[in-house]
Amino acid sequence: MGEYLQNIWASISSSLVGMSITLKHLLLIRKGNVTLQYPEEKWPRPERNIGFDHKDYNVIRSKLHVDMDDCIGCYKCARACPVDCIKIETIKVPKGTDIGTTSNDTKKRLLVTRFDIDMTECMYCNLCVYPCPEECIFMTGGPNSSKHPIDYEFSEYNREGLMYPFATVTQEEIDRYTDSETPEKPAEKEETA
Amino acid sequence: MGIVHGDEMVLNIGPQHPSTHGVLRLKVHTDGEIVSKITPYIGYLHRCFEKHCENLTYEQVIPFTDRCDYISSMNNNFGYVVTVEELMDIHVSEKVEHIRVIMAELNRIASHLLALGTFGMDVGAFTPFLYMFRDRENILDLFEMTCGARLLYNYMWIGGLSHDLPVGFVEKTYEFLDYFEPKIKENDDLLMYNKIFIERTADVGVLPPEVAISYGVTGPNLRGSGVQWDLRKDEQYSIYDRFDFEIPVGTGQMGTVGDCWDRYWVRTQEMKESIGIVRQALKQLPTEGDVQELVPKKIRPPKGSIYKRTESPRGDLGFYIISDGKPTPVRVKLRSPAFTALSALSAIAEGWMISDVIAILGSLDIVLGEIDR
Amino acid sequence: MIHEQVLKCLREKFPGSIVETEEMPADFIPIYQKNWAEIAAFLRDDPDLRFDSLQCITGVDLGEEGMDVRYNFHSMTHLHKIEIRISVDSENPKIPSIEQIWRVGDWFEREVYDMYGIIFDGHRDLRRILLPDDWEGWPLRKDYETQETFHGIVVPKVKEEWE
């Protein structure tokens, strides 16, 4: 009988404790509210400042971006990718031809005719970013984040939209080098950004 | 109960069911409400993790370990890199060790929050679930700030880390811990000490220690059964020997030792211990040093094999790695704690009611991503 | 050292069970499979050894060297551990089951069977565990060939090229 009454008392008291907690939250909703009205409000991008080299280096992994001006076509990122979502094709240019230098003053030797990233396959592991000698592939928000908007929603209406072609080489350029050097190589599909 | 025996009914719980924590199918034989036989069917989430690993380099495996136990990716990273480092005989710097411990413990809190919340939801309490998710978000914010990802981090590298701690991380973590500590008590009052919850979980699904050991159940589930077994203390790895923390074990406060309530209680206590570890690690954290200085240029472990276990939020997470000196492993076997925990389900849940089976399943805290790999 | 102790015990109790080589490996014990079930029961029950916890069963395909099943044991009472390796023949892979000695062996052995096709003699419920029941082949073997179709769905061998 004692246990029976004790159980009833425990039920009532613990219920009241629980109800007081939920009531407190109900009354203090203005203070406790954590909802974000998503399309109107957006989650603040976490500030990141690792201190030394890159003052505004933001690590948010939202989308891969390639600065084609700096790419030397070394394939390091494609090799690092665990899911093979980076496709690169290059053409060797004849010795002595100047196709520009990167911002690190490295002479380019290969013409990158194709640099496609399939973001449907990307697993956002960031592994391609590190081996790049020119720091030209990065998740938006990387070293050159000032140049690119950081966004979470790279949504597209169809799957093809998530395959990003980065190569900027024109057909003319390809033709110019393929004719002289490697005529057996089939002409690549033109990619204009 | 169960005096009258009618025909048994076969019921499929899952693969699409609100309480199977993923895609798990339980074939359940029921006599009225009483469950007489449970056969789990797994593999709906099989992603050939081990086959993948044979075709990837050592560092490329890390993002795949993230996806095994996606609730506690940091701990999976940790277990894998510690194993490869031991195989390669790399000793990482103090700073890296501290940051790893901080991350692993924060992720343990996040994982336990999710486990407790979903357990609460399995027994019908929805509000604590959202409170716990609210707090978990704060931890994910810290992770996002550190490495840019909220769920699958790929943060720990063999010999180092992918990013250094951002400026302000330490302060924000202290802020979070101060905020979070009172919340544990609130959640306990709201759910754990509620009489209905005690009725639903105490004495239900008792897992005796010898059965637990025979089934290879580890982690909070084993500790809930009263066995003091924690790899952080018993098979010391990383720098866990420097921290002062307790290993909570189930004592059967509300019923029998090893019931669902004890498993729940152990997790809440572990969160408190983890907070203590994070605080200590933050205090000792060396500020100087590059987190990537010891990352080897080429990761080619010497010929040999190794089996190493670490304590993930679900128990002993073991990696069996065989190397033949090439950049890709010959074999990576992941010994998943949730796999063994689920194998014990039929042993402890038979004879209980359907509602209890759901509660027991929730108390075992399984993650199908890790079971199916 | 537990390693020597186990070696000594096994040599005494089960003569001829250990694969004797000139230089015995230091971190594992290779044994023959013929009375593995009895050895396993001994390992668990012997008061000095008491390996009450089976940590992991790993199947390994070493290519030409055949296949291995590797057991990692741990003792919760004495806090020591040991690794035991048993070679199996690739053509006719069979090994005694220890599922009734350590209950966790049940699913572990099913997993090894699923991936390598190693048959565990005496296992009461040896079915595929992760793959569908009608899957063909043993995926983690080195000579595994992906099946052409599965229930009418073509299994892609190489990743589709997207253009």
Added chain:
Amino acid sequence: MVVDNLMQWFESWTLWEAGSPLLFLIVVVIAGVPIFLLMAVNALVAVYAELKISAFMQDRVGPMGQGPGLHAGKWGLLQTVADALKLLLKEDIIPTLADRKLFIIAPFIIFVTPFIALAALPFNQNLLIADLNIGVFYILAVGSISVIGIIMAGWSSNNKWSLYGAMRSAAQIVSYEIPVALSIVSVIMLTGTLSMQGIISYQDGTTLGILPNWILFNNPFSFIAFFIFFISGVAEVNRTPFDIPEAESELVAGFHTEYSGMRWAFFFLSEYANMLIISGVAAVAFLGGWHSPIPGFLESPGWSLFWFISKVGMLIFIMMWFRWTFPRLRVDQLMNICWKVLLPLALLNIFGVGLWGLFVA
């Protein structure tokens, strides 16, 4: 009352002779319209309230609209309207192997139950469809019909989860009828009438000098009887912590797993209408019905309606509060509470009320 008044009004036009069955039918249909509207409005308001209350209790904000034309209006006020529209337009799915006839009828039976029960619920001095002399008894009796609908729904769906839900529900509702009825008996012993208006008029005036003369404050036993009634009532309408027939984490959705669209909406409507009825009966039987909480103050019919609705609203709020705080009970524990706790207490209460009436009052 409404029915009587309408009858007189029609008869005064002398179109029909007094007591014509045809006239009665017409009047009943006319009187049914406001009930239907009431049920619909009740569901709209209560669902919105539940969304908001649950959200606030969980540190969320619930449905919110920002600006015109976007996301269900300002503060999400149009959320339930949008939900209702969605349910109306949704495809009506009947499983191939379901028992079609029963499957179609079941929601209507469940819907009819609160519909006819509401006829005896007085909202103020005059607003009452029919003042039956057995009002309380009628509501309790009619309320039990819903169990037939639930079993039909569960059985005809040809789904094991639905069947479980139906079986649980049957056991639950049948059991909890008893404490509900017994706790009402103690009220009837005090008032000496089964008529709703009679019970309310008994509670006029003051007691103990300041408190309103509600049965809740009449004596300690009727105080306990209120809680027995309310807890059992929550169980009768299948609300958490007694929502085992639906138990979304165990039985997916219980007896209405297979329902969709408008048929499902009927279950939904009747759940909220049932809450209204249980709260209404509790308000009438224990909280003085439409009487003002300050005796003699603001007792005009308009205010009476306000008092009654606020009392009912308060009780519905408490039900929602329960739901968003507690875990769910197991089926055998639910039965334990009914047969081992509530039933003995209710019986003791009747005894106590009787003794009180004999010796104290």
